[in-house]
Amino acid sequence: MSGYTVHTIPGSPFGRAVLIALEEKGAPYRLAAVAPGTLRSPEHTARHPFARVPVLEHDGFRLYETQAILRYLDRVLPVPPLTPADARRAARMDQLMAINDWYLFQGVANVIGFQRVVGPRLLGLTPDETAIAAAMPKAHTVFAELSALLDRQPFFAGEAFTLADVLLAPQLDFLSATPEWAVLTADTPHLCAWLERVRARPSLEATTWERVAARAAAA
Structure with missing residues (x-):
């Protein structure tokens, strides 16, 4: 799987969690930095209507909410697994x-x-x-x-x-x-x-x- 883009503010703990998951999976990704004062800009609210970060884009699929992104990544990139089998x-x-x-x-x-x-x-x-x-x-x-x-x-x-x-x-x-x-x-x-x-x-x-x-x- 390819084509991961993460829109986040550098330093955001939630954005970092998504980057950590991608690093753990060994997946290449593009970091699209969001400036702190632009969360309510039309450009960003088109990605995230609630004006927050991060947002993941993957081959035409867009997703926000960190937990949803992390679970998605663990499904499409199953190795190594980050969810216990038990x-x-x-x-x-x-x-x-x-x-x-x-x-x-x-x-x-x-x-x-x-x-x-x-x-x-x-x-x-x-x-x-x-x-x-x-x-x-x-x-x-x-x-x-x-x-x-x-x-x-x-x-x-x-x-x-x-x-x-x-x-x-x-x-x-x-x-x-x-x-x-x-x-x-x-x-x-x-x-x-x-x-x-x-x-x-x-x-x-x-x-x-x-x-x-x-x-x-x-x-």
């Missing part, structure tokens, strides 16, 4: 992907990550300490649950790297750049060990913010 492990993977979207990102990463990283780095904004403090109770709850679900396993759904790790890795790597990371992981050393383990994968190394930005600039 029904319970697959269900745990699905649960963790939902935790990422509804609890880790919403109210945690989209607040702390924006205030500490995106706002200062891209927009020149000063972090809103009140907003960060308000997000911390939910963050502690999310991190405690992620730690409990990971337990002492190598990866979130068991022995194998799955779509749960693909989706969670960019969000947690993003948050690790904030001072809140040390507080949130003080009692979860195995969560930190998991992050170091997945960071060492070629797919993570190839999709850092810096490398994706450089690839976008060279396109």
